[in-house]
Amino acid sequence: MKVSRKTEYGLRAMVALASMAGVDRTVPLREVAEAEAIPEQFLDQIMAKLRRGGFVTSVRGAGGGYQLSRPPEAISIGALVRLLEGSLSPIACVTEDAGMSPESLCDLYEGCHTRSVWMRVAAAVTNALDALTLADVMLNDVPLHV
Template identity: 35%
Template sequence: MQISARSDYALRALIATAGFSDGGPVSASKLAEAQAIPLGFLHDIMSDLRRAGLLTSQRGTDGGYTLARPPNEITVGDVLRAINGSLSTVRGLPPDQVNYHGVASGLPELWLTLHEAIADVVDRTTLADLLPGQYRTSA
């Protein structure tokens, strides 16, 4: 699995939004500065996250972004799907749509198993889990 800059930035911005403790809207410029994300790129990402229902936005001088749900209800999988559409692909196809012949015919099962393992991790990891001091790997 390759994590794109766009996915990395999206997760960092949402974690930062969750981490600002005052509960009010956080400006894109504050998020960009806090996470060293190019502001123009961040605006596009935040629009995608808003359309996916993960953020709300408020215009005006006191405007900015807030999480649409509590951080313990937004998973990494939600964010990755909002940005990428799919958690994993094989040559641009979903793992359940690849087909091989002959000795390689067992590969689709491997790709599906990997996809399911990725989904398991990202769908049980929330933004709250990723706040400083919270994340723990499981054995």
């Protein structure tokens, strides 16, 4: 699974927000962009998606900016990555998209001998990311074996 820049920057921005302010105060977008060396326009798009997804709140005007919508312990890395990245599945036939059936995505679905490999990979990635919170990442307390 290759993670997009959007997801990489989104996670870094969330860690920066949590470190700078948490749920207590807002941080201007420019401060987060500068702290994490993320292009401000791209970060603005990412933060809009995070706001729509319920991970952050925003305040406009003087003293405005972004803050976490809940404590870092309550923010799942798996949910964050799914919002920014979409499916965590490494291949279409094991997609977690409720609107698509695996059979409709692959002609070889019925007799495929490798699908079980991709199902295991998808389960491992999902379980690993769902076991982590933003607080774990902030504390650099991410176990190598979950």
